[in-house]
Amino acid sequence: MNASASLYPVPQVTAVSKPFWAACLQHRLQLQKCESCGRFRFYPCEACPDCRSTAYQWVDVSGRGKILTWIVVHRSVDPVWQERTPFVTGIVEIEEQKGCFIPGIIQGVAPADVRGGMPVKVEFEETNPGVVVPRWRVQ
Amino acid sequence: MANKPLAAIAGIGWTDYTRNSGRSVESLALEACHHALADAGLPAEKVDGLASFNLGDSVVTSVVATNLGLPKLNHYADFAAGGFMACGVMVEAAMAVSAGLADYVLVYRALNGASGQRYGGFEFSRMLAEHGVHTDAEQQFLDTAGITMPAQEFALLCRLHMEKYGTTNDDLAAVAMSGRANAADNPRAQMRKPMSLEDYRNSRWVAEPFRVFDCCLQTDGACALLVTSPERARDLKKAPVNIHAGFTATGPRNRGSMWGNFNIDPTTTYADLHADRLFERAGIKRDDLDFAEIYDCFTYSIIGQMEGFGLIERGEAGEFFRSGAGRIDGRLPINTHGGLLSEGYIHGLNSVVEAVEQLRGEAGPRQVKDAAFGLVTAGGATQTGSAVILGRH
Numbered sequence: 001m002n003a004s005a006s007l008y009p010v011p012q013v014t015a016v017s018k019p020f021w022a023a024c025l026q027h028r029l030q031l032q033k034c035e036s037c038g039r040f041r042f043y044p045c046e047a048c049p050d051c052r053s054t055a056y057q058w059v060d061v062s063g064r065g066k067i068l069t070w071i072v073v074h075r076s077v078d079p080v081w082q083e084r085t086p087f088v089t090g091i092v093e094i095e096e097q098k099g100c101f102i103p104g105i106i107q108g109v110a111p112a113d114v115r116g117g118m119p120v121k122v123e124f125e126e127t128n129p130g131v132v133v134p135r136w137r138v139q
Numbered sequence: 140m141a142n143k144p145l146a147a148i149a150g151i152g153w154t155d156y157t158r159n160s161g162r163s164v165e166s167l168a169l170e171a172c173h174h175a176l177a178d179a180g181l182p183a184e185k186v187d188g189l190a191s192f193n194l195g196d197s198v199v200t201s202v203v204a205t206n207l208g209l210p211k212l213n214h215y216a217d218f219a220a221g222g223f224m225a226c227g228v229m230v231e232a233a234m235a236v237s238a239g240l241a242d243y244v245l246v247y248r249a250l251n252g253a254s255g256q257r258y259g260g261f262e263f264s265r266m267l268a269e270h271g272v273h274t275d276a277e278q279q280f281l282d283t284a285g286i287t288m289p290a291q292e293f294a295l296l297c298r299l300h301m302e303k304y305g306t307t308n309d310d311l312a313a314v315a316m317s318g319r320a321n322a323a324d325n326p327r328a329q330m331r332k333p334m335s336l337e338d339y340r341n342s343r344w345v346a347e348p349f350r351v352f353d354c355c356l357q358t359d360g361a362c363a364l365l366v367t368s369p370e371r372a373r374d375l376k377k378a379p380v381n382i383h384a385g386f387t388a389t390g391p392r393n394r395g396s397m398w399g400n401f402n403i404d405p406t407t408t409y410a411d412l413h414a415d416r417l418f419e420r421a422g423i424k425r426d427d428l429d430f431a432e433i434y435d436c437f438t439y440s441i442i443g444q445m446e447g448f449g450l451i452e453r454g455e456a457g458e459f460f461r462s463g464a465g466r467i468d469g470r471l472p473i474n475t476h477g478g479l480l481s482e483g484y485i486h487g488l489n490s491v492v493e494a495v496e497q498l499r500g501e502a503g504p505r506q507v508k509d510a511a512f513g514l515v516t517a518g519g520a521t522q523t524g525s526a527v528i529l530g531r532h
Binding site for chain 2 (some may be wrong): 006008009011012013014015017043044045049061068069070071072074076077078081084086087089090091099101102103105106111116127133
């Protein structure tokens with residue numbers, strides 16, 4: 001096992017996702033907001049799936065939401081994730097918009113106590129030097 | 140009375156399904172292809188079409204064409220795709236034949252899925268993101284959230300089904316136990332010993348709500364099928380099996396390996412949108428089905444798809460399987476070979492092979508009596524999938 005195997009994965013940033021990760025570095029959660037219909041979208045893409053407009057801005061969101069679905073990871077093929085087991089990860093619906101979902105590790109709750117609809121707030125974890133990723137903390 | 144078929148399956152072949160083949164994927168692919176040709180009684184040089192799919196773990200059609208010494212290919216297709224393409228490659232071959240693009244198309248899937256390239260892990264998802272079907276922005280968000288394995292993605296969907304319909308782990312156990320019981324009479328199956336409810340409950344968690352017995356068997360092996368026109372098939376050795384209808388289809392906004400499942404009710408599947416058209420094209424009703432081979436990368440996949448195809452009511456799966464309805468002699472036998480959970484994971488194409496054996500009446504002790512129509516699906520309770528309806532000659 002080489003040294004990199006015990007490091008967290010570095011996001012494979014794409015042109016359209018770059019601003020998301022840049023905002024995370026500043027501990028801000030930013031999403032694309034369509035300039036035409038005003039709807040948020042995630043994950044990043046060039047055109048609005050609702051109105052097809054390609055005009056958008058990266059906008060701060062509150063970072064509050066609720067749990068849509070979750071799992072408890074007990075086994076992972078990635079050594080770094082295996083070391084962290086058991087952990088809860090899932091998908092959160094943001095407060096600003098029904099149907100806008102962001103995945104992330106869910107913290108601050110025992111695995112057996114997680115329920116759908118629980119309120120969460122975003123927090124940030126520096127997983128590698130210069131890499132900050134969003135996590136969700138149960139409120 | 141079914142509609143005129145698109146094409147026919149004239150030959151099937153497979154290798155042993157094992158945990159460690161000790162051979163190259165190329166050699167597995169060739170063995171399966173040669174078996175399919177021998178089964179049909181067709182000389183290799185007659186093959187003028189090839190189709191396959193892979194996730195960076197197989198040999199592409201040009202390699203197989205070279206090894207088979209084919210004089211030329213009139214049609215070929217290499218899909219960079221997951222198991223949702225397992226029936227899609229059959230559709231591709233059927234379309235090529237019915238459009239007159241090629242006369243004899245070999246379809247195969249070959250992999251060392253246990254001893255070679257395994258699925259999961261962020262190195263694998265990086266490969267997919269850079270080179271594969273999921274060349275997209277999705278993987279970076281899943282990798283960093285600890286979601287790097289198919290079991291985790293499907294467990295997220297299963298959880299929602301549990302919340303909405305009260306589905307339980309014992310329901311998942313009933314799915315797994317039914318397939319395992321069917322596998323007892325399948326010499327190809329890797330897991331033939333019956334599974335008890337206790338066995339299921341004692342198996343370790345992988346991604347709660349999934350235990351290890353909710354997950355299919357990563358497998359080394361290959362299988363192949365020969366597709367041709369119904370007319371040409373009649374001149375070959377075995378009774379043809381007709382391909383009456385098929386699709387390779389998705390729901391809305393079906394981007395990425397997982398994200399596309401969350402744009403409409405995640406407890407629904409591609410089947411909800413596409414089943415009616417499939418049965419209409421085939422010219423049969425759901426009640427005409429004598430069995431179904433439902434893609435079971437995970438136990439829950441069977442539940443979501445059976446509901447979507449309208450084979451059971453929503454939330455009824457546990458009761459269906461506990462009652463024995465999915466057994467060989469049941470109301471609608473499901474995964475007569477034991478499925479990917481018990482036979483093995485040749486990425487779903489092995490379920491098409493099983494359906495052909497059933498429709499030829501060659502399935503021995505696990506033969507469904509008078510099997511005339513079978514449904515085969517590919518895609519795991521997500522918004523992307525493929526399917527075929529096959530019929531006895």
